[in-house]
Amino acid sequence: MKNKILKCTDFGVDCPAEFRGPTVDSVLEQAKKHGMEVHGQTAEQVSSDAVMQIAATKARDEDGS
């Protein structure tokens, strides 16, 4: 089963972090945690509609390039 992959740059942040997981939800969870821990964002910021939208549209299958 392929993992989904999402990158910090997908959110417009200049950061090399990547998140992998079996579902969009799982990569989004990692991205939220990362946003708060590394980028000092608030829970509100990482749970915004814009973030959900980006995760839904940008998360893709790993090695799908």
Ligand SMILES: [Zn+2]
């Ligand atoms: Zn980052």
